[in-house]
Amino acid sequence: MSNLNIAKVAVLGAGVMGAQIAAHLVNARVPVLLFDLPAKEGPKNGIALKAIENLKKLSPAPFGVKDDAQYIEPANYDDDIEKLKDCDLVIEAIAERMDWKHDLYKKVSPYIADHAIFATNTSGLSITALSDGFSDELKARFCGVHFFNPPRYMHLVELIPTASTRPEIVDQLETFLTSVVGKGAVRAKDTPNFIANRVGIFSILAVIAEAQKFGLRFDEVDDLTGARLGRAKSATFRTADVVGLDTMAHVIKTMQDNLAGDPFFPVYETPAVLAGLVKQGALGQKTGAGFYKKDGKAIKVLDPKKGEYVESGAKADELIGRILKRPAPERLKLLRESQHPQAQFLWAIFRDVFHYIGVHLESIADNARDVDFAIRWGFGWNEGPFEGWQAAGWQQVAKWVQEDIEAGKALSTAPLPAWVFDGPVAEKGGVHTAEGSWSPQARKFVPRSDLPVYEKQVFRAPLAGEAGVDPRTYGRTLFETDAVRAWVDDRAGEDDVVIVSFKSKMNTIGPSVIDGLTQAIALAENDYKGVVIWQPTSLKLGNPGGAFSAGANLEEAMPAFMTGGAKGIEPFVKKFQQGMLRVKYASVPVVSAVSGIALGGGCELALHSAKRVAHIESYIGLVEVGVGLVPAGGGLKEAALRAAEAASAVNATSDLLKFVQKSFENAAMAKVSASALDARAMGYLKPSDTIVFNVHELLDIAKKEARALSASGYRPPLRVKQVPVAGRSAISTIKASLVNMRDGRFISDHDYLIASRIAEAVCGGDVEAGSLVDEEWLLKLERQAFVDLLGTQKTQERIMGMLQTGKPVRN
Structure with a gap:
C-alpha cells in the first residue's frame, strides 16, 4: 500500500457535523479548511x-x-x-439531500487534487448514486466516511466503498482514521443507512413497538434498556432525545424510501408518537422537550395517552432486575418463560434484533464482526447483538426465535437463513471463532484486517467467541501480587520493557502498589530497557470506570488512621513520596501510559515519570481538596520545581509567584483537564510528552518511547539540592485573594485553610523569596499539611462522605 500523507483536509459544510469533524481533526493536529456558502451579509466567510x-x-x-x-x-x-487543490482529503458534510450534494460536487470536483481522497459523510444515502456523473478517475477515489455524533467522542467511523472505489484508497483512509484520528473503522456495504443506523434504528423502532404492545412507559423502558443491558445509560428514549427526533425521523424516512422490498418494511413506519413530537417542534434535547422535558429541576416524561408530561421515575421490577443479573443462557430463558410484561418485552426486543441481523447480515456487512463493532461503537452497547446471541447459546436461541416467527409473534414472517442452523456456524456454536467472524457471502469465517496500522495494537478490540487475548494475563509474568502484575510482551523483539499493571479498584495506589512498582523498577534496572505503567482498564472505550489511577488508596490507609490518628498516616504518606522519588530517579526510564482519569496520586505518578504518553481522552488533576486534603505525593513539590525551572529559563527567578500561580490554582480548585491537550496547557503534560488518539495504540507507543529514551543514553535527573522558592511574600499575596473569596462566601473557612496550605507548599514555606531549598524540604511541607488537615473534623467528614457516596462534601 502506498503511503498517503494527509497534510491538509477540507470539510465542505459548516453545519453541526461538518464543524465538529473539523474540530476533531484540529485536535489531531491536522490543518483544516471549513467551507460553506458565501454569506449574503457581512464577511463572506x-x-x-x-x-x-x-x-x-x-x-x-x-x-x-x-x-x-x-x-x-x-x-x-x-x-x-482554489484552495481545495492543496488538500489531500476532502470530506463533504452538507445536508442529506442528494440533489444538493450533486450540485456541490459539480462545483468542487474540478478543484480536487488528482491524488486526493473525496469522501461524503452521509448517514445513509447511496454512495454509488452520489458518485453519478463523476469521471471514472474521481469515482475511484470516492467513498463514504460516516462519523457518529459527537465525532470527538464516538469511536465508530463507517467506511463505505463503491464498486468503483480503489481498494488502496479505503486502506489509506482506514489507516489515517485509525491512528491519526483515533477511530474504530468498520467497512459497510453501500446499503441504506449502512450498518450501525440500519440495525440501531431498527432496534429503537422494535423497542417502541414492543413497549406499546406490552403497555410500558418510556421511562420504564429506559430503565430496562440502559445500563441493566450493558448499553448506554441514556438507553432508548433519552438517546433519541439527545440525537434529535428530527434526525431520527430522517433516518427512518431513508429506510422507508429505500427499503420497499424489505421483509421488515412495516416496522419502518414512523411511530405516531415520534411523528407527533416532530410536528410540534419537540425535537428532544436541542428544543428542551421530546420524550422527556425538564421542568425546573424535575425531569418529566411524556405520557402519550394523556398527551402531557408527567413525573418520571418508573423502574424495572425487582424480579426482572434479578433475572438480568443471571448468566446469558439462563437470563434469556427466564425472560422468555416469564409472564411478567417487562420480561416479555425484553425477550421480544432481543428476539427482534437477533431476527433482523440474522436475516440482513449478508446484505449490509461483510461479516458479523462489523455488525457487532458498529453497534458497540456507534450506539454504546457493551456487547454486540451477535455476541449476545452467541453467549446465550447460538442454536437454542435460534430455535426460540424461529418458533416465535412461526407463531406470528415476531415483527416479520421472514425465516432465519439456512446458515444459522446448518453448516459451520451451527457446528462452531456461533459467528465468532478463532478463525474469524462469519461471512454469509464468502461462506467462511473471515479474519480481521491485516493492515499494518493494526500492528501497533497489542490488544485489538475483543469479541466474545473470538481468539482474543486477555490483557490481564497476556505475555510472560515476571511477578504478580494482589496489588500489581509486572510482565513483558513475550513476542520476539518486544520483551525488553517491563510493563506494570495495577490490580486495585480504580487502580488506586497504596503501600502494596508502591512495593510492587518499586520491585518492578529494580528488576528493570538489572535486565530491561525501561518500565511502562499501563492499565488494562484503558481499553474500556467509553466506559467512565476506565482509569489510569484514581489516586491514593484511602481505604488502605484507614487502619493506620484508626489506630494512630492523623499522625499514624504519616508513614503511609512518606512511603508514597519515596515511591514517587523511586520512579523519578530510576536508572531506566519509567513511562506512564495515561488514559481515562489520572487523579491525585495517579497524577503525581505521571508527574514523576520520565515521560508521559497520554490518550487524548485523559482527565488529569490534583483533586485532593475534594476530600479536604492537599496533594502529598510530590505533586506540589513538582509544581515548585517546574516553576523554578520555567522562571530560570527566562531569567525571572525574582518573580516566582507568576510561575507558580497556575499550579496553585490547578490544585486549590481541583481542576481536572478536559483532555490530554488541556492537560498540556495546564502543565500536567510537558510539550515533549506524546498524545495518542487511538487508545489501542497506547501501550505500543509507550513501549517505543521507553526504548527510545534508553537508546539515547537515558540518565535520570540529578537530585534536586537547591531550588529557589517564592516564599512567604508570595504566600501572603495568595492568601489575600483567598480572604476576599472567603469573606465573599465563595469558599468556606475550611476551603480557605486547605488552599492556604497548598500555597505554603508550592511557595516553599515560611522563608524569604528566592530562598534555596531541597526536594525533601518541599516534600516535608506537603506531608505536614496533609497530616495536619487529616486531624481536622471537617476533613474527616469529607473523607467519610466520599467513601460512602463517591461525591465530594462541601463543608
Missing part, C-alpha cells in the same frame, strides 16, 4: 466563522482545548475554492 465560534459553546466540548478553534481556517466556495 461569515457562515463558517459563526460555526467555528459556536463550536466553543458546545457541550460536550468538540475541542480538546477551546483556543484551538483558531486553527480551523474558514472558507467559502466563491473566494477559496
Whole structure:
C-alpha cells in the first residue's frame, strides 16, 4: 500500500457535523479548511466563522482545548475554492439531500487534487448514486466516511466503498482514521443507512413497538434498556432525545424510501408518537422537550395517552432486575418463560434484533464482526447483538426465535437463513471463532484486517467467541501480587520493557502498589530497557470506570488512621513520596501510559515519570481538596520545581509567584483537564510528552518511547539540592485573594485553610523569596499539611462522605 500523507483536509459544510469533524481533526493536529456558502451579509466567510465560534459553546466540548478553534481556517466556495487543490482529503458534510450534494460536487470536483481522497459523510444515502456523473478517475477515489455524533467522542467511523472505489484508497483512509484520528473503522456495504443506523434504528423502532404492545412507559423502558443491558445509560428514549427526533425521523424516512422490498418494511413506519413530537417542534434535547422535558429541576416524561408530561421515575421490577443479573443462557430463558410484561418485552426486543441481523447480515456487512463493532461503537452497547446471541447459546436461541416467527409473534414472517442452523456456524456454536467472524457471502469465517496500522495494537478490540487475548494475563509474568502484575510482551523483539499493571479498584495506589512498582523498577534496572505503567482498564472505550489511577488508596490507609490518628498516616504518606522519588530517579526510564482519569496520586505518578504518553481522552488533576486534603505525593513539590525551572529559563527567578500561580490554582480548585491537550496547557503534560488518539495504540507507543529514551543514553535527573522558592511574600499575596473569596462566601473557612496550605507548599514555606531549598524540604511541607488537615473534623467528614457516596462534601 502506498503511503498517503494527509497534510491538509477540507470539510465542505459548516453545519453541526461538518464543524465538529473539523474540530476533531484540529485536535489531531491536522490543518483544516471549513467551507460553506458565501454569506449574503457581512464577511463572506461569515457562515463558517459563526460555526467555528459556536463550536466553543458546545457541550460536550468538540475541542480538546477551546483556543484551538483558531486553527480551523474558514472558507467559502466563491473566494477559496482554489484552495481545495492543496488538500489531500476532502470530506463533504452538507445536508442529506442528494440533489444538493450533486450540485456541490459539480462545483468542487474540478478543484480536487488528482491524488486526493473525496469522501461524503452521509448517514445513509447511496454512495454509488452520489458518485453519478463523476469521471471514472474521481469515482475511484470516492467513498463514504460516516462519523457518529459527537465525532470527538464516538469511536465508530463507517467506511463505505463503491464498486468503483480503489481498494488502496479505503486502506489509506482506514489507516489515517485509525491512528491519526483515533477511530474504530468498520467497512459497510453501500446499503441504506449502512450498518450501525440500519440495525440501531431498527432496534429503537422494535423497542417502541414492543413497549406499546406490552403497555410500558418510556421511562420504564429506559430503565430496562440502559445500563441493566450493558448499553448506554441514556438507553432508548433519552438517546433519541439527545440525537434529535428530527434526525431520527430522517433516518427512518431513508429506510422507508429505500427499503420497499424489505421483509421488515412495516416496522419502518414512523411511530405516531415520534411523528407527533416532530410536528410540534419537540425535537428532544436541542428544543428542551421530546420524550422527556425538564421542568425546573424535575425531569418529566411524556405520557402519550394523556398527551402531557408527567413525573418520571418508573423502574424495572425487582424480579426482572434479578433475572438480568443471571448468566446469558439462563437470563434469556427466564425472560422468555416469564409472564411478567417487562420480561416479555425484553425477550421480544432481543428476539427482534437477533431476527433482523440474522436475516440482513449478508446484505449490509461483510461479516458479523462489523455488525457487532458498529453497534458497540456507534450506539454504546457493551456487547454486540451477535455476541449476545452467541453467549446465550447460538442454536437454542435460534430455535426460540424461529418458533416465535412461526407463531406470528415476531415483527416479520421472514425465516432465519439456512446458515444459522446448518453448516459451520451451527457446528462452531456461533459467528465468532478463532478463525474469524462469519461471512454469509464468502461462506467462511473471515479474519480481521491485516493492515499494518493494526500492528501497533497489542490488544485489538475483543469479541466474545473470538481468539482474543486477555490483557490481564497476556505475555510472560515476571511477578504478580494482589496489588500489581509486572510482565513483558513475550513476542520476539518486544520483551525488553517491563510493563506494570495495577490490580486495585480504580487502580488506586497504596503501600502494596508502591512495593510492587518499586520491585518492578529494580528488576528493570538489572535486565530491561525501561518500565511502562499501563492499565488494562484503558481499553474500556467509553466506559467512565476506565482509569489510569484514581489516586491514593484511602481505604488502605484507614487502619493506620484508626489506630494512630492523623499522625499514624504519616508513614503511609512518606512511603508514597519515596515511591514517587523511586520512579523519578530510576536508572531506566519509567513511562506512564495515561488514559481515562489520572487523579491525585495517579497524577503525581505521571508527574514523576520520565515521560508521559497520554490518550487524548485523559482527565488529569490534583483533586485532593475534594476530600479536604492537599496533594502529598510530590505533586506540589513538582509544581515548585517546574516553576523554578520555567522562571530560570527566562531569567525571572525574582518573580516566582507568576510561575507558580497556575499550579496553585490547578490544585486549590481541583481542576481536572478536559483532555490530554488541556492537560498540556495546564502543565500536567510537558510539550515533549506524546498524545495518542487511538487508545489501542497506547501501550505500543509507550513501549517505543521507553526504548527510545534508553537508546539515547537515558540518565535520570540529578537530585534536586537547591531550588529557589517564592516564599512567604508570595504566600501572603495568595492568601489575600483567598480572604476576599472567603469573606465573599465563595469558599468556606475550611476551603480557605486547605488552599492556604497548598500555597505554603508550592511557595516553599515560611522563608524569604528566592530562598534555596531541597526536594525533601518541599516534600516535608506537603506531608505536614496533609497530616495536619487529616486531624481536622471537617476533613474527616469529607473523607467519610466520599467513601460512602463517591461525591465530594462541601463543608
